[in-house]
Amino acid sequence: MIYLDYAATAPMRECAIDAMNDVMRHAWGNPSSIHEEGARAKAVLEDARERIAAHLGCRPPEILFTSGGTESDSTAVYSAAEAGRRAGRMHIVSAMIEHHAILRPLERLAQRGFDVTLLPPDRDGIVQAEAVREAIREDTCLVAVMTANNETGAIQPIREIGELCRARGIPFHTDAVQAAGHIPMNPGEIGCDTLAASAHKFGGPRGTGFLYVRRGLSFVPFLLGGGQERERRAGTENVAAIAGMAAAFDESLAGAEQENARLTVLRDRLAAGLTRIPKSTLNGHPQKRLTNNVNVSFEGVEGEPLLLLLDERGIRASSGAACSAGALEPSHVLTAMGIPSELAVGSLRLTLGPDTDEDAVDTVIEAVRDTVERLRTQSPEWQAKCEGRRAFLL
Ligand SMILES: Cc1ncc(COP(=O)(O)O)c(C=O)c1O
Structure with a gap:
């Protein structure tokens, strides 16, 4: 399985699971209680607050x-x-x-x-x-x-x-x-x-x-x-969850500089590979974007079937388009950017994370290329464009 949906949610970091387990076992009190169990929970809560505040340079x-x-x-x-x-x-x-x-x-x-x-x-x-x-x-x-x-x-x-x-x-x-x-x-x-x-x-x-x-x-x-x-x-x-959040925040920020440098290389490799697919376009600023985000539209392809076929191949991705009342609604973000709905409904969002490596990126490029080709050959619209009966957008 290749998980490329980190913007939807990220798998829990081990340090967060450990911190939560620890609180659930040993600091389960109500932090507002004045007895010892309460005080223990309160100490965890305030420690989490101090650590998060320190990262933001603000007061707890x-x-x-x-x-x-x-x-x-x-x-x-x-x-x-x-x-x-x-x-x-x-x-x-x-x-x-x-x-x-x-x-x-x-x-x-x-x-x-x-x-x-x-x-x-x-x-x-x-x-x-x-x-x-x-x-x-x-x-x-x-x-x-x-x-x-x-x-x-x-x-x-x-x-x-x-x-x-x-x-x-x-x-x-x-x-x-x-x-x-x-x-x-x-x-x-x-x-x-x-x-x-x-x-x-x-x-x-x-x-x-x-x-x-x-x-x-x-x-x-x-x-x-x-x-x-x-x-x-x-x-x-929710003291346990808050302790887990503080642990994840500490770990994520401690490695952020190195991780962002690593992800930038992978992101650009993925974006370059996907935009080599004919009639595709990168959505969003090419550089002023998060280091883990690639969003590409493929003309003649709808997001949902693309996601389902990728899922069958073990690739977890996302699309801005949402199915609403049986019709595919293009993303409000892409539409606001002036991207035509026909392209907006064919958007694919891939978001990378700590588990993503070069092999995964290359596997995904190949899988998307195959799947896009397959969907296009099944599309009468696409055939009409190829035969010159309709104009391409890209
Ligand atoms: C930009 C942005 N704001 C708010 C939210 C909502 O966050 P939550 O899922 O924690 O309620 C999300 C979640 O996807 C988001 O991406």
């Missing part, structure tokens, strides 16, 4: 533990919106390429009277800082632009965006779910007020994440109930 209380990227994003967005509403500022700037964890809450806010500006990316999948500058208004209460896109890996100019938000005093949220653990990042340097991360993208457990919240930011809690996380996120913390 600025880290809030959550149930993952989705909750971190919702918390940041709704908090900024509520603070904005109280101050009479109800305009939000974000981007068309954001994950649904940002877009869906924004849709809800729009229904509740917020004015939401969604900026288009350029053809390479990058949202220009200049576009953000132009979109900002007197009543803007939030700018939300992701650190790196989950489909194309395109890295966004978040420092420039952070700088201009800071200069205007506008809260800036970045969804760093795909970048955290892979690229070292410091919210103070980025100039963001909130930053979302999710453990399962860097070898920690699923269902756990964190949200950085800058000290001094006007913050409105999302989950209400008990007084956990300094009254900012109710609910008994």
Whole structure:
């Protein structure tokens, strides 16, 4: 089996499994309890918080533990919106390429009277800082632009965006779910007020994440109930998962520089091999992208059958296209980049990780080449193009 779907989720790192087992056996108490079992769990929790904060160069209380990227994003967005509403500022700037964890809450806010500006990316999948500058208004209460896109890996100019938000005093949220653990990042340097991360993208457990919240930011809690996380996120913390996340974060970042150099070579080899297939194109900026992401479209091929046939050959991949109500919906990210739907539905996302090596890359190039050829020979559309009855897009 060749696993090339690390952007969907990464297998658990051994160090994370060990840390979780240890907590489940020896520190299973409720960290809010004052007795010894509680104190032991609390010590694990605060140790995890300190280690994560140290990687981000922030203060431990600025880290809030959550149930993952989705909750971190919702918390940041709704908090900024509520603070904005109280101050009479109800305009939000974000981007068309954001994950649904940002877009869906924004849709809800729009229904509740917020004015939401969604900026288009350029053809390479990058949202220009200049576009953000132009979109900002007197009543803007939030700018939300992701650190790196989950489909194309395109890295966004978040420092420039952070700088201009800071200069205007506008809260800036970045969804760093795909970048955290892979690229070292410091919210103070980025100039963001909130930053979302999710453990399962860097070898920690699923269902756990964190949200950085800058000290001094006007913050409105999302989950209400008990007084956990300094009254900012109710609910008994999942201490074992949090310990697993901290262990995975430590290990992932310790090796990040070397791993990124190794993955860049493999990524470029894979992209070069796949784009040698006739009528194919790389989606997203060729260099300003995560070191583990290759996203290619093949004209005349739909993503879903391609994925199923690759799966049969033991290759696990993903496509931006999703089956909705029986029809194949092209990815909103690729469509926003101006990629025609016919190409967008044929996109293949391959995301590499620690287990990927050169042999795997070469095997995948061959398997994709064969499978694309096979699907094209079965397609009447493709035949029409080959016979000149229809024009090729690429
Ligand atoms: C960019 C981005 N944001 C948010 C999420 C949601 O994270 P989670 O699965 O931890 O809720 C994902 C998950 O794929 C993502 O890629």
